Amino acid sequence: MWYQLVSGRSKLSGHVSISGAKNSALAVLAGSLCSCDDVCIRNVPSLLDVSRMLQVLKSLGAHVRHCGNDIYINSRNVSFPEPCEESIQKIRAGFFVIGPLVARHGEAILALPGGCAIGSRPVDLHLRGLEALGAEVEVRQGKVHAWVGNGGRKLKGGCFCMDFPSVGATETLMMAACLAEGKSVLTNVAREPEVKDLANFLIACGAKIEGAGTSTLVIEGVDKLHGANYTIIPDRIEAGTFLIAAAITRSSLTLSPIISSHLTAVMMKLASVGCKFNQLNANTVQIRSSPAFPALINLEMATGPYPSFPTDLQPQIMSLLATCTGQSVIKETMFEERMGHVEELKKLGAQINISRNTAVIQGTSDLSGTRVKANDLRAGSALILAGMAAEGVSIIEGASHVDRGYERFDEKLRMLGANIERL
Numbered sequence: 476m477w478y479q480l481v482s483g484r485s486k487l488s489g490h491v492s493i494s495g496a497k498n499s500a501l502a503v504l505a506g507s508l509c510s511c512d513d514v515c516i517r518n519v520p521s522l523l524d525v526s527r528m529l530q531v532l533k534s535l536g537a538h539v540r541h542c543g544n545d546i547y548i549n550s551r552n553v554s555f556p557e558p559c560e561e562s563i564q565k566i567r568a569g570f571f572v573i574g575p576l577v578a579r580h581g582e583a584i585l586a587l588p589g590g591c592a593i594g595s596r597p598v599d600l601h602l603r604g605l606e607a608l609g610a611e612v613e614v615r616q617g618k619v620h621a622w623v624g625n626g627g628r629k630l631k632g633g634c635f636c637m638d639f640p641s642v643g644a645t646e647t648l649m650m651a652a653c654l655a656e657g658k659s660v661l662t663n664v665a666r667e668p669e670v671k672d673l674a675n676f677l678i679a680c681g682a683k684i685e686g687a688g689t690s691t692l693v694i695e696g697v698d699k700l701h702g703a704n705y706t707i708i709p710d711r712i713e714a715g716t717f718l719i720a721a722a723i724t725r726s727s728l729t730l731s732p733i734i735s736s737h738l739t740a741v742m743m744k745l746a747s748v749g750c751k752f753n754q755l756n757a758n759t760v761q762i763r764s765s766p767a768f769p770a771l772i773n774l775e776m777a778t779g780p781y782p783s784f785p786t787d788l789q790p791q792i793m794s795l796l797a798t799c800t801g802q803s804v805i806k807e808t809m810f811e812e813r814m815g816h817v818e819e820l821k822k823l824g825a826q827i828n829i830s831r832n833t834a835v836i837q838g839t840s841d842l843s844g845t846r847v848k849a850n851d852l853r854a855g856s857a858l859i860l861a862g863m864a865a866e867g868v869s870i871i872e873g874a875s876h877v878d879r880g881y882e883r884f885d886e887k888l889r890m891l892g893a894n895i896e897r898l
């Protein structure tokens with residue numbers, strides 16, 4: 476068990492480098508299985524989830540080579556349909572390999588996925604979508620078996636409308652449809668930048684995808700995909716976390732590389748608590764946070780699919796609002812159990828009441844350090860941020876959750892002046 480020891484009332488300053496996006500990298504690593512040639516994926520963050528995803532690829536027979544943040548993959552020899560159960564059960568994105576496996580090899584056998592424990596997280600949309608492309612699916616003894624139906628060799632293009640714009644299901648189906656016979660039309664799909672990044676990677680490998688970044692994807696299947704050299708986009712959730720770190724410590728920071736348009740929802744909320752932004756160049760932003768926040772009058776916000784406010788920044792902004800004067804309300808609409816950080820924030824002195832998926836936060840300047848526990852990735856970063864704003868020392872258990880999704884988070888914070896140690 477790792478602990479983070481954070482001394483509060485820190486001031487931050489300087490520049491922070493934003494790593495490649497976790498959720499893009501994981502999807503693109505799954506997507507590499509669609510190609511049978513050499514693929515080079517650049518700007519892959521060094522994370523626990525990435526290591527686990529690489530285990531998944533290796534367990535299928537892919538050849539993987541690491542060189543810093545670049546990963547070289549050749550999956551020509553992948554023929555085995557059943558990836559390592561232990562790795563699949565630890566990350567959500569491991570399940571996304573079901574798309575390429577069924578499309579390229581006709582069969583997949585997978586354990587149900589893990590990932591952050593923030594709700595029930597079913598995979599019904601992935602499976603119903605695959606059925607619409609001609610797969611047959613059964614769940615036996617906790618494992619999903621999927622194969623090309625009617626004794627066929629290849630999936631067939633089809634139409635599927637998602638009940639909800641699921642990121643993972645959109646990615647699974649996009650990968651499957653790329654190698655299906657004929658045209659697929661997927662509607663009400665997710666528009667997250669990471670979905671578009673996966674589409675751009677597949678297009679670089681020769682896939683025919685139109686509409687990435689919109690709610691409808693039209694995909695013309697091709698026989699096979701070739702290799703590519705592809706660079707992952709910057710992580711908007713990591714960038715958002717550092718913007719909130721600047722706000723909660725009433726500091727100024729410069730962040731790059733970033734794609735500002737991916738951060739509109741978070742920058743708007745931070746502007747409403749008095750933060751100012753300077754776009755220094757195309758991929759660099761400076762945030763300046765005033766020492767005293769203006770009184771907040773009923774700031775109400777809800778998480779939602781992109782371009783709405785991301786659920787993956789909900790715990791972090793809650794830490795911030797717990798330190799701002801006035802009352803604010805956050806409604807979590809994406810995951811039914813993503814309020815696990817609230818009880819821990821309350822131990823630090825935050826005044827928060829929750830009723831189902833809605834938190835009412837009464838800001839206070841009196842957070843004080845104590846021992847708290849992170850039970851998931853973003854709860855971990857939210858508690859570290861709250862610890863930086865609190866008086867005295869906080870001990871945050873469960874730092875390994877943070878390692879799942881942030882590259883060298885404590886080291887980056889230390890370089891900005893935070894007093895944070897890993898025990």
Ligand SMILES: CC(=O)N[C@H]1[C@@H](OP(=O)(O)OP(=O)(O)OC[C@H]2O[C@@H](n3ccc(=O)[nH]c3=O)[C@H](O)[C@@H]2O)O[C@H](CO)[C@@H](O)[C@@H]1O
Nearest residue numbers: 498567568596597598599600601641642643644787809810
């Ligand atoms: C590895 C990865 O990319 N993880 C991200 C991805 O997770 P993930 O792909 O799991 O999230 P989804 O977009 O699929 O989930 C959104 C909602 O849809 C529901 N749902 C999803 C699939 C399904 O088959 N049936 C179903 O009901 C989920 O329970 C949830 O309530 O998008 C989430 C929403 O932006 C982010 O929080 C995660 O960081």
Ligand SMILES: C=C(OP(=O)(O)O)C(=O)O
Nearest residue numbers: 567590591787852853880
């Ligand atoms: C929920 C998250 O990740 P995952 O889907 O991988 O569990 C996250 O990154 O906040």
